[in-house]
Amino acid sequence: MAENVVVELVGESAALDASEAIFLVVAAGRGARAGAGGPKQYRELAGRQVLTRTLEALLAAAPGARALTAIHPDDLDLYEAAIAPLPAASRARLLPPVLGGATRQDSVCNGLEAIAALGAAANTPVLIHDAARPFVSAELIARALDAAREKGAAVPGLAVVDTIKKVAEDARIVATPERAALRAVQTPQAFRFDLILAAHRAVREDGCRELTDDAAVAEWAGHCVFVFPGEATNIKLTTAEDFMRAEAKLLNDLPDVRTGQGFDVHAFGEGDHVWLGGVQVPHDHGLVGHSDADVLLHAITDAVLGAIAEGDIGAHFPPSDPQWRGAPSDLFLRHAVKLVTARGGRVAHIDATLICERPKVGPHRDAIRARIAEIMELPLDRVAVKATTSERLGFTGRQEGIAALAMATVRLP
Numbered sequence: 001m002a003e004n005v006v007v008e009l010v011g012e013s014a015a016l017d018a019s020e021a022i023f024l025v026v027a028a029g030r031g032a033r034a035g036a037g038g039p040k041q042y043r044e045l046a047g048r049q050v051l052t053r054t055l056e057a058l059l060a061a062a063p064g065a066r067a068l069t070a071i072h073p074d075d076l077d078l079y080e081a082a083i084a085p086l087p088a089a090s091r092a093r094l095l096p097p098v099l100g101g102a103t104r105q106d107s108v109c110n111g112l113e114a115i116a117a118l119g120a121a122a123n124t125p126v127l128i129h130d131a132a133r134p135f136v137s138a139e140l141i142a143r144a145l146d147a148a149r150e151k152g153a154a155v156p157g158l159a160v161v162d163t164i165k166k167v168a169e170d171a172r173i174v175a176t177p178e179r180a181a182l183r184a185v186q187t188p189q190a191f192r193f194d195l196i197l198a199a200h201r202a203v204r205e206d207g208c209r210e211l212t213d214d215a216a217v218a219e220w221a222g223h224c225v226f227v228f229p230g231e232a233t234n235i236k237l238t239t240a241e242d243f244m245r246a247e248a249k250l251l252n253d254l255p256d257v258r259t260g261q262g263f264d265v266h267a268f269g270e271g272d273h274v275w276l277g278g279v280q281v282p283h284d285h286g287l288v289g290h291s292d293a294d295v296l297l298h299a300i301t302d303a304v305l306g307a308i309a310e311g312d313i314g315a316h317f318p319p320s321d322p323q324w325r326g327a328p329s330d331l332f333l334r335h336a337v338k339l340v341t342a343r344g345g346r347v348a349h350i351d352a353t354l355i356c357e358r359p360k361v362g363p364h365r366d367a368i369r370a371r372i373a374e375i376m377e378l379p380l381d382r383v384a385v386k387a388t389t390s391e392r393l394g395f396t397g398r399q400e401g402i403a404a405l406a407m408a409t410v411r412l413p
């Protein structure tokens with residue numbers, strides 16, 4: 001396609017200094033292999049979106065660099081949400097995002113055209129990075145910047161441990177390449193700006209659409225591309241299992257383990273249902289309270305607040321304040337979780353117990369667990385909900401109300 005390529009920048013344009021490096025972050029994909037839950041680069045990973053983590057890592061590693069992200073046209077709001085938690089000084093180093101194209105290659109090309117439109121110097125190092133690689137280290141970024149300046153085109157690679165086979169469509173092996181000469185290639189891929197821009201333009205003009213990385217684009221254009229050492233920890237989050245493993249790794253990086261407890265009681269009154277753990281459970285009474293009287297969510301909220309020594313639910317949401325009348329209690333719990341994530345922490349586990357004779361909790365337990373996990377953005381196996389009677393003793397035994405106990409385990413940096 002020889003006609004002028006229109007690159008749509010979102011928002012205000014920004015001037016570039018002559019020699020600074022630029023990160024071009026590719027975030028326009030749909031991430032279908034990671035399962036349900038939207039594009040993977042915008043998913044929460046231990047309380048922070050993947051793209052937030054990636055931008056954080058890149059900007060922290062190269063204080064003079066700017067970052068430009070190629071996003072899908074449907075993802076503007078997701079992008080805004082991802083950059084919102086970044087410190088103002090980091091946000092100021094973000095160039096306006098550019099809209100990606102149909103393929104990764106198109107998205108990178110659009111990003112490079114946007115960088116050209118901003119007047120980047122020919123020798124500016126450009127590091128092209130997958131949004132789904134949030135664990136990139138400062139050392140790897142430093143190697144990539146050096147490689148861009150010294151070689152003009154270079155990519156991080158790892159020696160291959162497994163023997164690699166080339167197979168035909170019928171699964172028959174047709175070749176066994178010599179393993180010692182193979183490298184598994186990662187990002188950030190590092191280039192001098194004028195070299196990679198010209199290479200992408202040439203590929204776009206030619207209509208060649210099959211190239212899977214930017215090294216291949218530079219190779220196609222006739223350049224020598226070099227490999228420098230990559231990092232095994234610099235994984236690309238691709239499958240649901242990758243997310244689970246990464247989540248566990250990040251929890252291990254939060255060594256300050258705290259426990260909080262919560263307790264709440266609400267009395268029965270008029271009504272035909274009760275709210276338990278964010279689930280509406282039919283009953284011949286309701287629970288009396290200023291909000292929706294969700295005794296279980298209140299106990300869990302207090303447990304989370306307790307783990308970070310942030311007072312109790314009444315201090316954050318005074319019953320005297322009319323704005324909380326009839327309020328859905330998931331709002332209180334979300335607030336408590338946000339206080340944890342704002343400190344760079346994460347709720348690791350919830351264990352809660354309902355105490356009542358009726359309604360019977362068993363039939364609703366799975367729905368309650370799932371709802372709490374959803375509200376707290378936790379995997380289901382980190383939420384336990386139990387129920388017991390008090391053997392007809394005391395106020396719960398006399399069916400005057402419902403009590404709830406909760407323990408929250410929180411991990412902080």
Ligand code: MG
Binds near residue numbers: 264265266289294298
């Ligand atoms: Mg309460």
